[in-house]
Amino acid sequence: MSNEGNNLSELLQIRRDKLQKLKEMGKDPFKIEKYEPTHHSKTIIDNFDEMEGKSVVLAGRIMSRRGQGKVGFYDIQDSEGRIQMFAKKDLIGEEEYELLKTYDIGDIIGLEGEVFKTKMGEVSIRAKKIDLLSKSLQILPDKWHGLKDQDLRYRQRYTDLIVNPDVKETFMLRSKIMKAIKEYLDNRGYLEVETPILNTIAGGASARPFITHHNTLDIDMYLRIANELYLKRLIVGGFDKVYEMGRMFRNEGMSIKHNPEYTAVELYEAYADYKDMMEITENVVAFAAEKALGTTKIEYQGIELDLTPPWNRLSMEEAVKKYARVDFEEINTDEEAIKAGKEKGIEIKPGMTRGHIINELFEEYCEEHLIQPTFITHHPVEVSPLAKRNPEDPRKTNRFEAFINTWEIANAFSELNDPIDQKERFDAQLEQREAGDEEAHMMDLDFVNALEVGLPPTGGLGIGIDRLIMILTNKSSIRDVLLFPTMKPIE
Numbered sequence: 001m002s003n004e005g006n007n008l009s010e011l012l013q014i015r016r017d018k019l020q021k022l023k024e025m026g027k028d029p030f031k032i033e034k035y036e037p038t039h040h041s042k043t044i045i046d047n048f049d050e051m052e053g054k055s056v057v058l059a060g061r062i063m064s065r066r067g068q069g070k071v072g073f074y075d076i077q078d079s080e081g082r083i084q085m086f087a088k089k090d091l092i093g094e095e096e097y098e099l100l101k102t103y104d105i106g107d108i109i110g111l112e113g114e115v116f117k118t119k120m121g122e123v124s125i126r127a128k129k130i131d132l133l134s135k136s137l138q139i140l141p142d143k144w145h146g147l148k149d150q151d152l153r154y155r156q157r158y159t160d161l162i163v164n165p166d167v168k169e170t171f172m173l174r175s176k177i178m179k180a181i182k183e184y185l186d187n188r189g190y191l192e193v194e195t196p197i198l199n200t201i202a203g204g205a206s207a208r209p210f211i212t213h214h215n216t217l218d219i220d221m222y223l224r225i226a227n228e229l230y231l232k233r234l235i236v237g238g239f240d241k242v243y244e245m246g247r248m249f250r251n252e253g254m255s256i257k258h259n260p261e262y263t264a265v266e267l268y269e270a271y272a273d274y275k276d277m278m279e280i281t282e283n284v285v286a287f288a289a290e291k292a293l294g295t296t297k298i299e300y301q302g303i304e305l306d307l308t309p310p311w312n313r314l315s316m317e318e319a320v321k322k323y324a325r326v327d328f329e330e331i332n333t334d335e336e337a338i339k340a341g342k343e344k345g346i347e348i349k350p351g352m353t354r355g356h357i358i359n360e361l362f363e364e365y366c367e368e369h370l371i372q373p374t375f376i377t378h379h380p381v382e383v384s385p386l387a388k389r390n391p392e393d394p395r396k397t398n399r400f401e402a403f404i405n406t407w408e409i410a411n412a413f414s415e416l417n418d419p420i421d422q423k424e425r426f427d428a429q430l431e432q433r434e435a436g437d438e439e440a441h442m443m444d445l446d447f448v449n450a451l452e453v454g455l456p457p458t459g460g461l462g463i464g465i466d467r468l469i470m471i472l473t474n475k476s477s478i479r480d481v482l483l484f485p486t487m488k489p490i491e
Contacts, residue, residue, distance in 0.1 A: 355380025
């Protein structure tokens with residue numbers, strides 16, 4: 001072991017020895033069960049004029065200490081921020097003061113004292129009584145070097161939150177954004193519901209699921225990849241407006257935009273269409289930005305983004321014509337489309353049709369240009385198995401995806417409610433599965449049955465919450481907006 005390792009072990013041992021000594025003195029901090037603070041740091045500092053001279057009780061973690069002899073200054077961090085504790089031997093007694101001098105950075109204390117301002121003008125608490133509530137047996141990163149190792153920050157989020165206050169602010173903003181989205185939908189008369197996370201069929205999207213096993217029923221089950229098909233069943237059952245915000249699970253790659261579990265909101269409205277969903281999308285995003293940040297004009301990684309409705313609108317074929325320079329008004333057969341795709345360097349796979357080529361060209365050539373909020377509409381039917389066909393051109397669907405900063409943040413359509421068409425599309429998806437496409441949709445006969453009972457014309461929308469929060473909080477990785485992102489275990 002290196003000297004550094006030996007030194008660390010010695011420092012950790014010293015903390016354990018201190019704890020043992022406290023126990024022998026009958027002052028075991030871990031036996032304290034309850035402590036009742038009356039105030040928090042920021043509240044005291046912000047309201048000093050009213051608080052001056054008042055007695056307060058506060059609890060928090062020692063983050064730094066200065067001074068020697070008969071007087072000490074300690075920075076105490078609680079859930080709101082930091083405040084200075086002024087400790088004087090004459091005020092708290094010699095025995096307690098000597099004990100305080102043995103406390104370490106990271107220890108959690110309870111503090112009773114009087115609010116005052118030092119000669120330097122810093123709002124502080126003059127300690128009268130101090131209790132050790134928890135002994136820290138680990139060593140926090142110091143305030144100068146901080147916790148810089150990104151991997152360690154994600155693994156030890158508890159330490160990250162202690163030493164990097166801006167991280168805590170991000171997750172407080174996350175909570176505000178999610179509450180604002182719910183508030184917007186609640187105000188529009190939507191009912192929040194809960195649907196199963198464990199499914200017998202992985203449906204509602206094209207994705208590879210996580211598989212688990214139910215012992216009692218002796219069947220494989222899937223963590224949901226979407227909650228779409230359950231929510232549509234509720235519209236069949238007579239609810240007009242429903243939504244659910246929660247975790248989805250996809251057994252796919254990881255990147256700065258992808259985590260195996262992520263948060264999404266899906267909503268469905270009877271007698272509405274994809275245009276209504278567009279209006280909801282741009283307005284709910286603007287509402288959340290206004291609530292959390294106070295503005296709809298934000299900066300993301302140096303780029304100015306204007307979230308103010310209305311957003312840009314462009315059909316997928318228009319986008320392909322504009323950015324890939326391929327005009328599908330003049331390409332009507334699969335053969336012509338495949339030829340055009342090959343000329344543009346698209347990898348041609350078995351079973352590809354005109355619609356697949358349009359989608360591939362869009363992903364390859366167009367997405368990178370969609371920086372300002374943009375709706376891409378009228379996706380090919382081949383890549384939209386749950387969307388209603390466009391009456392003017394049945395090769396297209398009445399669907400849109402919303403893009404911000406080149407990322408897809410929402411997907412929506414006028415829902416397919418024709419059970420015969422739906423069954424045929426499921427059959428086509430099954431053929432793709434049998435050809436080796438693990439992300440193709442599974443057959444869900446009960447859902448077809450629900451459509452046969454009767455689904456009214458319906459608009460549906462899904463929004464990726466984590467990506468939206470990344471944009472609104474100016475974070476470049478999804479791991480920065482997930483409290484506990486998925487990490488490979490340390491062997």
